[in-house]
Amino acid sequence: MSDVARAAGVALGTVSNVLNHPDKVAPATLERVQGAIEQLGFVRNTNAQQLAAGRSRSIGLVVIDISNSLFVDIARGAQRYASELGMNVLMANSDNRADQQRADLDFFDGARVGGILLAPMEDAGEDVARIRTHGRPTVVLNFDTGRNDCCQVLVDNEEVGYLAARHLIDNGRTRLAFVGGRDYLQPVALRRRGVRRAVAEEGGRVTLQEVPTENLDPPGGLRAAEGLVEDVRRGSLDGVIAVTDLLAMAIIQVFGARGVEVPRDVAVMGCDHNSAAWGGMIPLTSVQMKGLDMGREGLRLLLAEIDEDPAEHRHVTTMLRPELVVRESTVGRERATPLRD
Incomplete structure (x- = not known):
């Protein structure tokens, strides 16, 4: 920001307003600062901004097999709901490998996303428990863990x-x-x-x-x-x-x-x-699996957990009904x- 301010000949606070409150900046000044940003090739560090604000606007989604359209629909349902809320969903495909699924969870944990949606095919209870001890809320989709330490969205x-x-x-x-x-x-x-x-x-x-x-x-x-x-x-x-x-x-x-x-x-x-x-x-x-609904409901449960006091949150399981096509x-x-x- 200091480099941009120097290149544009404005105060540091003006650069901050351009990035966060552009409506407060005169059009000519806005254009000059944006030109300096483009000329210097700078890109906003969204992760740093979100960490400074104390809450990430990004959610991680880990699916086991992106070739199955159920998981594509889950991603679409979550992304559509996230867009309505000004949030982003970042997706990783584990390609039917438990080791890759574990690595994807660790990556999102290290990236400090706000929470994680996980759609596995086998029990990933240990990985979920480990991630949750780091303060990373996790909701499991399309797999009944048999546990009561996380929310779930299932199809029957x-x-x-x-x-x-x-x-x-x-x-x-x-x-x-x-x-x-x-x-x-x-x-x-x-x-x-x-x-x-x-x-x-x-x-x-x-x-x-x-x-x-x-x-x-x-x-x-x-x-x-x-x-x-x-x-x-x-x-x-x-x-x-x-x-x-x-x-x-x-x-x-x-x-x-x-x-x-x-x-x-x-x-x-x-x-x-x-x-x-x-x-x-x-x-x-075939039988319709309600992937769009699953993704949306999963994100809703995840955001509810993020917003609640951990001592008061009660984990729930939502069961969706399939439909014959x-x-x-x-x-x-x-x-x-x-x-x-």
Whole structure:
């Protein structure tokens, strides 16, 4: 600021007003000071300004996999709400790696952000507890920690699986397969539980086979589908629930290449409404996960904790209800819901 004042030929206080209260500065002086700032190549140190003010206007968001549009929607929901409040959301993608997730949390902790939103796929309780001991409020999204030391925003993943299975059963599909990864991933375990509950309601009228995959990406779906083609041809399979939309689209791809028609021969649906899977030849039925709402509600809870006395704050869990989105892959083109963002 002293360099700028010297270059513009004004007092230090005038430079301060230009940066913080430009309405108080005469237009000619404002232009001269801004010209000096541009000529010197100076950029405001926002972090230092926020630290001096005693509160950061930035929030850190750590997501496990930015290729999944759920996490993109979470970021959009948080950013839109932050913009309304004059705040910023800084995002880090951990790329499905626990060590990278830990490094991202440490980075935001060191950057002294006002708080952190964390959307993991596995238990990160120890990391959250460590960050919170540094005075960094943290809200967990889309994962139930089972703890009471932080706020959470969840979608009812058991209901996701239940809605998926119920949809196929209500449309006359009675020989189902659930294609999913290992149960150490909490959303997978909960969606499987929901599918089983819907099948159990039928009292043996509906059968269910469970097909494990090593991963939740398209290669896992391709391998799983190869083993299901003959089941469809034999008549022992007429409905497939994939735990993710990317798995479902890969399964549809294999079925099409092998002459199995979707949904005439077999209905196929996903479970996470991933926009990356919407563009196939057969629009995919899935379950809406409310990512925008999750991001907004997460930020609301985080800011409430930041503003409250720590001794008085009570951690809460918000549970969002998923919604079925019916498309061509289960009911055909005539009955499908028009495709929208």
